[in-house]
Amino acid sequence: MNESILYHPRLISTADDHMHQTRTLLVDDHLLARAGIRALLESLPGYSVVGECADGTEAVTMAKTLSPDLILLDLMMPGLSGIEVARHIRSFNHDTKILMLSVVDRQESAEKALDAGANGYLAKDFIFQELADALSSVRERGHYISPRLQPSPAGSEGADKSSAPALTARQLEILKRVASGMTTKTIARELGISPKTVEFHRSQLMQRVGLRDVAGLTRYALQHALLD
Structure with a gap:
């Protein structure tokens, strides 16, 4: 079943139409996951969902058609994986920010996502503030990694x-x-x-x-x- 959806920008804009909206594409093969993330996104100022799909191949096509500012991309999907999708998109678009979402919270997976061209990596069991922080970091600084993948700081005293x-x-x-x-x-x-x-x-x-x-x-x- 084709689950790709295009949204008319006038239907999803907020009252602050003069403010630049980060045009976002959602890619996840689970309908409920997309619906939940879309609801969270639309509760944040400055974001608009311009499309969503459940298939990697369709994601590449929609990325070409829509040229979104941001793509929230599931790591593991049937057909093309998130890694493969990111590589395809980077072959023709270096400006769109890509935030990879995954149930896998291993450093190796984050590294592969970054190598494929993703700007950030967020574990899917995030809380709302984590999503907001990740979106802000990717949009403003161009990178984000889930805090759980960052090692705890340690002192550096000593000389051996x-x-x-x-x-x-x-x-x-x-x-x-x-x-x-x-x-x-x-x-x-x-x-x-x-x-x-x-x-x-x-x-x-x-x-x-x-x-x-x-x-x-x-x-x-x-x-x-x-x-x-």
Whole structure:
């Protein structure tokens, strides 16, 4: 059954018609999930739903037709997955923001979504404020990752490896290159990942060691002899 729906913008605009509306496309194979998310979106100022569909192939077509500002995209669907849809859309559209929604809250899934071109990743069991924060972050800053996928901050006192918080192999790769002065694009090219994925790992890394800038990461790497 074809569940794609187009909405007439005049029927969904708020009283503040002069305010720019973020034109949003909903993609999820569960009708109730789409209805719930649409209701939440329409309760927020500045968002309008211009279409919805339940199929990945139709999502690509609607993205071409509508050129929405934002797509809320389910990760796991019959046919084309959210990852495949994101890749297809990025082949012809680099401006539309994509927020991936998923019942899977693993870091690996978030990384794959970012590599495919998504701007953000939100676990589906979100509360209303989480959705509002994610939408705002993706719209204004171009990225968002569910807080549960972010490691807890840890102190960085000490001057040897034994006192350093445990880092993943990927975080160590990123740290060494950041401390060596490489740019995000250079790191991405060298590791064969997207710049968004580099930024994701760097953000996690900074939270992990309790630092907020590149200079701090460089000092941290030197203090803990991680550049050997």
